[in-house]
Amino acid sequence: MSGYLEGVLVLLAINVILAYAAFLPIVAGQLNLGIAGFMATGAYISAYLTNAHGWLPLPAALAATVLTAALGLVVAFPILRTRGIYLALATFAFGQVVVATILNLNVVGGASGYPVAAHLGFPVIAAIAVVVFAAIYWLFHTRFGLSVTAVSDDELVADQMGLSVRWLQTAAFTIGSAIAGLAGALQAHHFSYIEAQNFNVLLSIYVVLYVLLGGTQTIYGPLLGAAVFTLLPEVLRGSAQWRYVIFACLILALMTWRPQGVVTRSLLRRLFDWRRPAPEAAT
Amino acid sequence: MLAQQLVNGLMLGSVYALVAVAFTFTMGILKFLNFSIPGIFMIAGMFTWAMLKAGWSLPAVVVAVLALGAVLSWIVERFTWRRMRAGDHFIPLVSSMAFLILLENLVLVAWGSDQQRLVLPFQSASARVGDLVIGVPQLVGLALAVGVVWALDLVLRRTRIGRAVRSIAEDADTATLLGVSVGRVVPVVFVIGGVFTALAGVLFSLNYQQASPFMGEEVALKGISAMVIGGMGNIWGAILGGLVIGVVETAAIHWFGARAVDIWVYGLLLAILFVRPTGLLGGGLAGGRA
Numbered sequence: 297m298s299g300y301l302e303g304v305l306v307l308l309a310i311n312v313i314l315a316y317a318a319f320l321p322i323v324a325g326q327l328n329l330g331i332a333g334f335m336a337t338g339a340y341i342s343a344y345l346t347n348a349h350g351w352l353p354l355p356a357a358l359a360a361t362v363l364t365a366a367l368g369l370v371v372a373f374p375i376l377r378t379r380g381i382y383l384a385l386a387t388f389a390f391g392q393v394v395v396a397t398i399l400n401l402n403v404v405g406g407a408s409g410y411p412v413a414a415h416l417g418f419p420v421i422a423a424i425a426v427v428v429f430a431a432i433y434w435l436f437h438t439r440f441g442l443s444v445t446a447v448s449d450d451e452l453v454a455d456q457m458g459l460s461v462r463w464l465q466t467a468a469f470t471i472g473s474a475i476a477g478l479a480g481a482l483q484a485h486h487f488s489y490i491e492a493q494n495f496n497v498l499l500s501i502y503v504v505l506y507v508l509l510g511g512t513q514t515i516y517g518p519l520l521g522a523a524v525f526t527l528l529p530e531v532l533r534g535s536a537q538w539r540y541v542i543f544a545c546l547i548l549a550l551m552t553w554r555p556q557g558v559v560t561r562s563l564l565r566r567l568f569d570w571r572r573p574a575p576e577a578a579t
Numbered sequence: 580m581l582a583q584q585l586v587n588g589l590m591l592g593s594v595y596a597l598v599a600v601a602f603t604f605t606m607g608i609l610k611f612l613n614f615s616i617p618g619i620f621m622i623a624g625m626f627t628w629a630m631l632k633a634g635w636s637l638p639a640v641v642v643a644v645l646a647l648g649a650v651l652s653w654i655v656e657r658f659t660w661r662r663m664r665a666g667d668h669f670i671p672l673v674s675s676m677a678f679l680i681l682l683e684n685l686v687l688v689a690w691g692s693d694q695q696r697l698v699l700p701f702q703s704a705s706a707r708v709g710d711l712v713i714g715v716p717q718l719v720g721l722a723l724a725v726g727v728v729w730a731l732d733l734v735l736r737r738t739r740i741g742r743a744v745r746s747i748a749e750d751a752d753t754a755t756l757l758g759v760s761v762g763r764v765v766p767v768v769f770v771i772g773g774v775f776t777a778l779a780g781v782l783f784s785l786n787y788q789q790a791s792p793f794m795g796e797e798v799a800l801k802g803i804s805a806m807v808i809g810g811m812g813n814i815w816g817a818i819l820g821g822l823v824i825g826v827v828e829t830a831a832i833h834w835f836g837a838r839a840v841d842i843w844v845y846g847l848l849l850a851i852l853f854v855r856p857t858g859l860l861g862g863g864l865a866g867g868r869a
Contacts, residue, residue, distance in 0.1 A: 327669065374853050381612055382856050385807055389848040392800070396841030407838060497800065501614075501676055508673050537687040544681035548658055551674045 302418045306486050308526045309418075309425035310479050311506065315518035316432050317476035318503045322512050323448045324468035326376070327384040329500045331476050333391030336495035338364045338477025339484035340404050346414035346485070348403075353414040357481035364477025368470040376465055388497060398492040409491040416485035424482060428475060429519065435471075436515050444468055448512070509550055511557025520559050584829050586711055592825020593721035594786065597779035598802030599809065599817035600728055601772045607812025608748040608768050612803070614675040615655045616776050617795030618682035619648050623780025624790035625686055628695045645777045651682075652773020656766050679795070686792045694791040697784055720782040727775070728814050735814075744768060748812070801828075804848040810858025819859060823847075 314331065321328040342360035345351040351359070375386045404410045435441050444464050446454040455461045484490045502525075510521020528546075529539040550558070598620060605613045623644045630640040655678050659671035705714045735741040743764045746754040755761050783798065784790040805824045809816025824844055831843040851858065 327672075378852055378856060381606075381610070381811075382807075382852055384612070385803065386849060386852045389804070389845040389852065392841050392845035393849060396839070396845065399838050400842065498796070505673060505676065508669060537684040540680055540684040541688065544677045544684065547677035548674055548681075551670050551677070552658065555670050 304526070304530055306418050306421055308523060309421045310483050310486075311503075311522040311526045312425050312519060313428050313475060313479040313482070314503045315506045315510070315522035316428060317472045317479060318500075318507045319432075319512065319515075319518040320444075320468045320472035320475070321465075322504070322507055323444050324465045325448055325451055326387075326465060326469060327504065328387045328469065328472060329384050329497065329504065330387035330389075330391030330394070331472075331503050332495040332497065332499040333387075333394035334364050334368060334473040334476035335480035335483070335499070336395055336398055336490075336492060337367055337480065339480035339490045339495070340398055340401075340410065340492075341477070342481035343410055343412040343484045343490060344404055347410075347412065351414075353416045353485045354420070356414070357416070357478060357485065360481040361474050361478040364480075365470055365474035368473025368477075369466070372466045372469045372473075376462070376469060388500070391495075391497060391500060395492050395495050407492070409489060412484045412488050412490060414485055415488060416482060418486075421482050421486060424478070428478070432515050440464070440467070505547060509547060509557055511559040513556060513561045514559055514564055516564070517557050517559040521557070524558075583711055584833050585826060586713055588826035588829035589822055590714060590717035590721065590786075590825070591828060592805075592822035593717065593724050594779060594783050594798065594821070595801045595805045595824050596818045596821025597720075597724045597727075597775060597782065598798055599805035599821045600724070600731075600814050601775040601779065602799075602802055603806040603809070603812055603814055603817040604731075604772050604775065605768065606806060607814075608744055609660055609671075609765065611660065611671045612675075613655070613659070613772065614672065614799075615652070615659070615678035615682070616675075616772070616802070617799030618679040619651050619655075619773055619776045619795075620780040620783070620798060621686065621790075621792060621795035622651065622682055623648055623777040624784035624794050625690065625695070625792065627781050627784045628697050628790040629690070631697060631699075641781055644781050645774050648773040648777025648780070649770045650773075652769045652776070653766055655773075656769040660765055660769070661762075683792055683795070690792070692792055694789055697788040697790060699785065699788060714786070716782075716786045720786060723778070723782070724818065727778070728818055731771070731814060740764065740767060801844065804844060807848055807856075808851050808858055810860040813858065813860050816858055816860035823859075 314335070317334070318328060318331055338357075338360040341363050342353070342356040345356040345359060346353055371390055375383060375390065378386050398404065399407050436445070443454070443459050446457065446459060447461055447464055451461055480495075506521040506525050507518045508521075509525070510519065511517030525543065529536070529543070532539050532542060598616065601616050602613065605611060605616075626644050626647060627640055630643060631637070635643070655675060658678070659674045705712050706718070707713075735745060743754070743759045744767075746757065746759050747761055747764060747768075751761055779798075780795075783794070801824050802821070805820035806817050807820070808823055809818070809820030824847075827843055827847055828840050831840045835843070
């Protein structure tokens with residue numbers, strides 16, 4: 297496999313993982329604009345464990361995921377007290393604070409970036425992306441998945457039906473942060489160099505855009521969104537700027553004509569399930 | 580020394596304040612975070628640079644750029660708020676982000692990613708009050724900001740269109756029932772917001788004599804923070820929030836170094852969101868109400 301192709305595929309795998317990091321909170325009705333902050337947390341923890349303590353990259357990435365989840369859980373309590381646009385802004389502010397803090401931590405290189413010695417290759421990263429997707433698939437076929445879907449369809453009704461909306465939202469937020477941390481760790485170990493400045497709010501915004509454009513009604517939406525928007529720029533030759541111009545026009549067109557995103561429940565039903573009128577839990 | 584820092588902070592804050600007013604205006608009325616604002620801010624700055632370079636006179640540049648801001652913002656309305664009425668609540672947010680990406684990259688295509696230096700048609704002047712050095716352009720900017728917000732406040736409270744805007748802010752459906760033509764008033768809101776943003780962009784590029792395709796992001800993030808700190812939807816709050824952010828930023832640089840700025844500014848934002856989400860002056864349009 298050529299180096300170029302491998303680079304693209306690694307990016308695809310990481311973006312797919314990231315898309316699910318944003319997808320979980322969105323399904324539970326929260327727009328997390330701090331994904332980049334959690335990603336940076338995971339990346340730096342994993343890099344630090346391998347560099348300074350000689351851990352192997354896989355256990356380090358796993359530890360980074362767990363620790364990012366813990367961070368997510370801790371901030372979920374104050375952040376989930378806010379709602380709607382306030383919540384989005386709180387996550388945004390949190391992400392900014394995380395990145396700025398890392399920028400001032402000289403033990404991990406501060407503003408000059410942090411080289412990562414331990415390397416993870418494409419096969420491992422691809423395998424982890426598959427595992428993440430499988431885990432999401434499983435999760436959304438459990439009671440938890442059904443409950444979260446109910447919350448996303450109508451929070452009030454879900455609450456009335458006796459679901460603990462607050463617990464579900466905390467869980468979704470925490471799992472989402474953990475996945476973002478994992479993606480960060482993988483990125484650190486593949487590209488061998490991390491810079492706090494790169495984990496900025498635009499990155500968070502792009503991830504959210506993948507998910508919204510792919511569609512949030514089913515678990516296949518983020519997959520498609522991340523795939524299309526990773527591969528499309530590679531297919532569209534020409535300068536990076538023109539690619540983004542086309543990307544932006546595509547978003548506008550989609551929001552105008554297909555605001556629910558590309559993959560919707562009714563689309564899947566029409567494609568794969570047309571004989572059965574009642575939808576299975578397609579989530 | 581401390582007084583000079585305070586002055587510098589207030590001057591920086593006046594730029595944030597204008598952007599914050601643009602954010603808070605659409606936020607207060609339409610309840611949506613308009614991410615095209617940093618894009619329009621940047622376009623205004625870049626066009627100020629380009630037109631001055633092409634030999635336009637300053638008044639002509641200002642008028643042209645403000646008009647451009649108004650037109651762009653009107654186009655944004657067509658693709659964002661207009662669509663929200665039919666579909667999901669996040670559509671305007673996403674579409675306005677798309678406008679930011681679009682505008683930024685169109686500018687990159689046209690002029691490249693370099694930071695451009697403005698050649699001013701006038702001498703940059705500063706006044707001395709005792710030991711304090713005060714930049715005249717900044718002072719004019721601050722006065723202009725307070726002036727236009729005062730005018731906006733007056734329009735909102737005294738005129739027919741102001742009453743319509745406030746009724747939409749309170750409840751768009753009820754306003755429609757009571758005969759307010761929401762579809763006609765909202766574009767006006769966008770045009771006003773666009774002019775404010777463009778004005779901020781012009782003032783910023785003239786004050787700091789620079790423009791770059793990325794100038795919108797940093798200032799807009801601070802503007803959003805200023806909006807929240809002052810109280811979402813409150814235009815005087817936006818001014819106050821902008822000045823607070825400016826002072827906090829210069830103070831953080833003074834005591835903790837440039838790299839620590841974001842910790843303090845966004846830490847403050849986070850603290851306000853947790854402790855007093857309605858901001859210092861309370862949310863609601865034109866002060867006090869709601």
